[in-house]
Amino acid sequence: LxxxxxxxxxxxxxxxxxxxxxxxxxxxxxxxxxxxxxxxxxxxxxxxxxxxxxxxxxxxxxxxxxxxxxxxxxxxxxxxxxxxxxxxxxxxxxxxxxxxxxxxxxxxxxxxxxxxxxxxxxxxxxxxxxxxxxxxxxxxxxQVGDSGAVLGVSTDEAHWTARKLNKDHTAxxxxxxxxxxxxxxxxxxxxxxxxxxxxxxxxxxxxxxxxxxxxxxxxxxxxxxxxxxxxxxxxxxxxxxxxxxxxxxYYYRLTEDDKFLILASDGLWEMIVPEAAVRFVANHAIGVETLTPYQRLPNATLKQILEDLRDRKRRESKRPVDVNSATHLIRHALTNDVSDENVYAALSATLSIPECAARAYRDDITVTVVYFHQIQMKHHGTGQDTKHLHMASLLDFYSLNVHSLRLYRHKCAPLNPVHWKECWLLLQKDGTLLWYNDKQFSAIKGQVNLLRSAELHFGEQAWNEPGLHPPRTFTTHQDQFCYFALVDNGHGALGRLEQWFVAKHRFDLVAFMCAIARVFKVGTEFHVFVNSSLISSTRSTSDRFNPASCCFSASSYEDDPIFVSCKLDSGDMYKQLKSIVERKAQQQIANKPTDVGSSLNGKGNCSVGFNTTTAYRLDNEPAITCEEDLDDSEEAFFLFDLGKLILLHQRWIEHLPQIHPFYAVKCNDNKLLLSLLASMGVNFDCASKNEIETVLSIGVSPERIIFANPCKPRSAIEYANSQNVRYMTFDNEQELQKIHSLYPKSDFHVGTGCRESSAYVNSIANARKLFDLGNQFGCPLKLLDIGGGFSAVLENGTLPFESLAMEINQALSYYFPSDMNVTVIAEPGRYYAAKPFQLCTRVIGYRKVIASKITGNAADDGDIGFMYFINDGIYGSFNCILTENTIPQGQLLKKRKASKTYWSTVWGQTCDSLDIILKKCQLPELFENELLLFQNMGAYSLTVSTEFNGFSRTKVYPYIKEDDGYSSAATFEQSQAMELPLTVHLSGKSS
Missing domain, CATH: 3.60.40.10 (PPM-type phosphatase domain)
Structure with a gap:
């Protein structure tokens, strides 16, 4: 077709x-x-x-x-x-x-x-x-030119994603x-x-x-x-x-979540964004059935008829004007999505513009909509302006045949709010069940080998396009089975196309068990995470596949760790598995077969899949696993203490239990940080379309997001609406008109950087006046946002968090008692982000100077001073010096006896004379490669850093301390058990 x-x-x-x-x-x-x-x-x-x-x-x-x-x-x-x-x-x-x-x-x-x-x-x-x-x-x-193709993707009727499949040939x-x-x-x-x-x-x-x-x-x-x-x-x-x-x-591999394709000239995309177009077509598909009289199926029972009528009533709210979905799209493009009572007037006005002047208001529009599923085949079509065109097509891709095998794919229940797994059945051509990964994992006795399809080479030819047939030099053993595994990221998007080889007679998990990073408990399930950096990256040059080898080639997909999810009931089984995993992880090799398969053949089930979130591997870099990795690094890096983040949230719940935190993503958008906050129930404050996309991509539902930017572009508002983000802020009438409707929520924002508790107390008192005024005019308000400005770090002139929380609680109890049923939220950013992140820098050079050049005091002419240069600066991670007016607090990692200190200046790594980290401080004499650690550096550092002078952004290495209470299974069960990477070792000690 x-x-x-x-x-x-x-x-x-x-x-x-x-x-x-x-x-x-x-x-x-x-x-x-x-x-x-x-x-x-x-x-x-x-x-x-x-x-x-x-x-x-x-x-x-x-x-x-x-x-x-x-x-x-x-x-x-x-x-x-x-x-x-x-x-x-x-x-x-x-x-x-x-x-x-x-x-x-x-x-x-x-x-x-x-x-x-x-x-x-x-x-x-x-x-x-x-x-x-x-x-x-x-x-x-x-594609030639600026027409576009957009795919409508959905895992269910309520959540839709627009995927642009091409790039315009424009400036x-x-x-x-x-x-x-x-x-x-x-x-x-x-x-x-x-x-x-x-x-x-x-x-x-x-x-x-x-x-x-x-x-x-x-x-x-x-x-x-x-x-x-x-x-x-x-x-x-x-x-x-x-x-x-x-x-x-462009090539795209269709999945069962791909519902329809919109092909349109640029005239459509100039009027509406892809997200809005997908939403219009999706709503049309829901409501178009109501345009024709109901006809019951032969032999339908009364119960079935009742269910049909209830479903039809639900669809009535989406009832379109046009039977043709392409015409439906054009109508919305020409009327700019005005209200129903004004749609005909707007359409008439647009189409009545003389031909000589029409181009100033609209371009020619041609639209084609093609549905990929039989349930939607009744109504779909193509239109040019208001001309209707219908075509019939059905694309069957629910099963695929590879080497006489048929693979069926079924979705399972979500594993947790962040990611989900899939269930696969592997059948022979005659229908014999060979493998079912959710209940009969041990049915096959064979070795599992993972191969990246993008990296497979057979002779001189790369097999990197699914449309190609396997090269003729490709051979398999008689007892081997080859099939493709399609991995979904949980939001309707196709993940990786992986190729697995399953041999029947030698089953053990040594091919990846030896590289497992850690085991964590989620309820009654135990998750084993694999550190792919420990797996052999060698690729066999032989054309014949060797089933006994472990060929896991490093590729652009390196940021997706592999996981094995094991549902076990016994605590002893967990300890036994954890012991085996840790022992195997220390070997750091993948070519020493050891029989560990028996440890997984317990009660429950076991599945093999891919975690497609990027929260556990950052910047396409492997986690640090040994001291040598740090000692050899010449670049600065962040250490992200996951345990501190968990304790900070517990601290918030303890002292501000009635205030729902909406984390300000602008403060630090590290995906592991966001994923861990999401798993603990924290909501999100987003200020742009990109931030909303980031939060949605980790599995957060749209009702947990507030679009907190008082001035938003129209396309961003349309995108937020298409994703069902219903909380928005505004601060003027024009912005309210742009949003098109008055949301039944009030938003009051204290602002960022509040240093005194009186700012919160006074603003809460003023907010009560606003609520009373709303009740007086018949517009009751139910949501109060007390803003941001919270800090977990005690700074000069600030109250401790506990004291600030006490005063806020007293003000809320007085002005907003519980019988008012007001929901109170806050937008903490630096509270969560600052403290867990430590910036580790290295001295890359130094020079001796006269101390008076640093102090500006002629009395210091006879003293020595030092200028040190480190491998980060104000254009990078220390940008918070400019944006937050903060003074970084550094410390030496190398313990030394009491020694003389000198007046010193610490400079950044760029060539700009403004790049000063510490202008006037007392430091002992430092030498090249010495480490300086700066605490509380997570807020407004990563998100505002630049690549000025060609220096790349600082990498993040997450870790968790083995001996801290928050790494216990009980605590992780309470916080829905975010899976974490290896402990970082610094200078031989756990940091």
Whole structure:
């Protein structure tokens, strides 16, 4: 199935011609060789059966003959390049280029001394194109220009995700800008793109036709200028061609969570964001059934009829105006999602704009919506403006066959709020059950080997595209079974395509047990986490797969640890497994077989899967596992004390039990920090669309998010609505009008950086007046946000947290007694983020100076001072000096006897003279490579750091102390047991 959307410019001639001819060019390279030969001899035309089209344009008789002639010539080229065209991506690139070349050739043909003006008009106009080619589970998006493809993804009816599958060929795409500039001399860098347009004129940077940007000047003057006026070459037209029609081709593997595809011209995406488009189509799919009278199924019981009617009543709230979902999308785009009573007036006003002025308000819009599931096949279609088009398609991808096996996939109950697991059945062709990972894990006696599909090489060929067949050199043992495991990240998005080999006769988990980092308890389940950095990264160069080896190649997916989830009832079993794991982790090798499989063959079940959250491995770096890793590091790094974070939350619950914390993500957006807070029940304060996306990506439900930015762009509000984020803040009438509706929640924000308890008390008192005023006008308020400013670190001029909490509790009890039923929230940022993070830096250089240069006091002329340079600075992790006006508190890690101190200045690593960490302090004499540790550095350090001077952002290494009470199983059960990495060892001691 192929779905195409074309968007013409400078007339319709090019778009109509390409729409009629491109199908055949795309289909030809994909045909079997026998059929291509028959096409070269004039048979089998047309090659494509059209299901439907939004255009009634048909080729003239002359143009049909010309089209057939070019196709025969193209078929001969396909036969010559048969080997290179087996790849769909390469085939499509050839097809697009061939059609464009043929269109240009037709325009250059002279008849009786003059060109064919109709052919010339076809290439003087231009067209963008976006093509979706679907075959089974494989989907390819080929795109030229600025049309877009968006996938609607959902795990259930309430939660939807918009996935943009392509990138526009416009000046907003930096990769495309770099490509164009690299193809022309440096002297044209300022002229090749002006005002975000090609040579200051053309907005899409790739297109069919548009020969004014392709042909040489001499050719244009000979063919175009004498016959068509006002079509002169652009200014600064020096080194053509400037334009290409070579498409960008993207591959996507469909899953059962992919519900529909929206293909649309840029006219739609200029009016609504992808998230809103997916929401409109999803709501349409829910409500469209109510447009037709209810018809009961034959032999339906009264109970079934009642359930149907209840479901139909629920769908009534989503009842659309249009049966066609594409028309439904266009209606919302043209009316800007106005209220129902004004929709017809808005639509009439938009469509009544004269054609000469319409472009200032809207672009041409073409939309195609294709559903992938049978339940939605009744109503779907394509529309151009208000024209309806229906097509039927059903893509079956619920099962796949690999090596005579069939693999069925089923979702299981969530493991915890952060991630979830899957259940797999492995069946032989005759239906015999070989393996079911949730109940019969021990059914197969064999070795499990994990191989990254992106890193598999057989001979010279890389098997990195699911559309390719396995190379012929690939062999397996007779008792081996090969299948693909699709890993989902829990939010409807496809994770990794992994290849597993399962041999039947040697089952033990040594292939990854030896690299296990830690075991943690979640209720009655025990989780074993694997440190992939400890697994052998060697890749076998042999073509024959060796089932006894452990080939786990390091790849770009290194940040996804592997886990084994074991549900056991016995505490002794847990201790036994933990002991085996720790012993294996110390070996740090993966090629010494040891029989540990028996330790997992206890009661309950065991499953193997992938944790696709990135919370346990940061910045694509492995966790620190030994002293040498730190001693050899020349870069600064953060140590993240997970236990401190847990204690801070316990402290909050103890002293402010009635205040729900909404963590301010802007303070520190480290994903492990966010995941651990989420698992303990903390909610989130987000100030941008990106922050909302980050929080949703770790599994947090939208009702636990407040969009706390008083001024938000319209697209961000639409995105928040599409994700069901219902709490927003505003501070003026215009912002309220932008949000479009008055939320039945009041928001009161103290602000950040409060240092005195009186600020909270006075503001709570003033808030009570606001609540009373709301009741007076019949608008009762139910939510009070007392803002941020909390600190877990005792600073000069601040109250201890416990004292501040006591005064806040007294004020709330007085002004908002419990019988008012007011929900109170807060937005602590630095409270949670600052204390758990320690910044470890290293002295990279120093110089002796006269102490007076540091102190500015002439009395110190006879003393020595030091200037030290460390491997971080105010443009990096110490940015909090500028943003928070803080003075970092450092300490030496190397213990030393009492020694003389000197006036010193500590400088950052950049070349800027403003990069000063400590301007005037007393330090003992330090030497190169000495470590300086700065406490309480987690707030507004990582999120505001830059890469100035080319220095990368500081890495984070999480750890937890073995001897602290908060690492006990009981505490982790209470906090829903976030799984944690290895203990960090620093200078031989646990830190």
């Amino acid at each position: 192929s779905i195409l959307v074309f968007d013409g410019h400078a007339g319709t001639h090019c778009a109509r011609t390409v729409a009629s001819r491109l199908y055949d060019y795309m289909a030809l390279p994909l045909l079997p060789e026998k059929l291509i030969r028959e096409v070269s001899q004039g048979f089998h035309l047309p090659l494509v059966k059209m299901l439907n089209t939004s255009s009634n344009y048909v080729l003239s008789a002359d143009l049909k003959d010309l089209h057939a002639k070019h196709l025969r010539a193209f078929s001969l080229k396909c036969l010559q390049k048969r080997d290179s065209l087996r790849n769909v991506r390469q085939a499509f690139k050839w097809a697009f280029k061939a059609l464009d070349d043929d269109l240009c050739e037709e325009a250059m043909q002279m008849h009786s001394g003059s060109p064919d003006l109709s052919a010339l008009r076809r290439v003087l106009a231009g067209s963008c194109a976006c093509v979706a080619y679907v075959k089974g589970q494989d989907m390819y998006i080929a 907003d795409n930096q990769k495309e800008v770099n490509r164009i500039r690299s193809e022309h001399p440096p002297g044209e860098a300022l002229t090749v793109l002006r005002c975000e347009r090609l040579l200051g004129e053309l907005y899409p940077l790739r297109a069919f036709g548009d020969v004014r940007y392709k042909w040489p000047l001499k050719q244009q003057k000979a063919i175009i200028e004498p016959y068509i006026k006002l079509r002169r070459p652009p200014m600064n037209y020096l080194t053509p061609p400037y334009l290409t029609c070579e498409p960008s081709v």
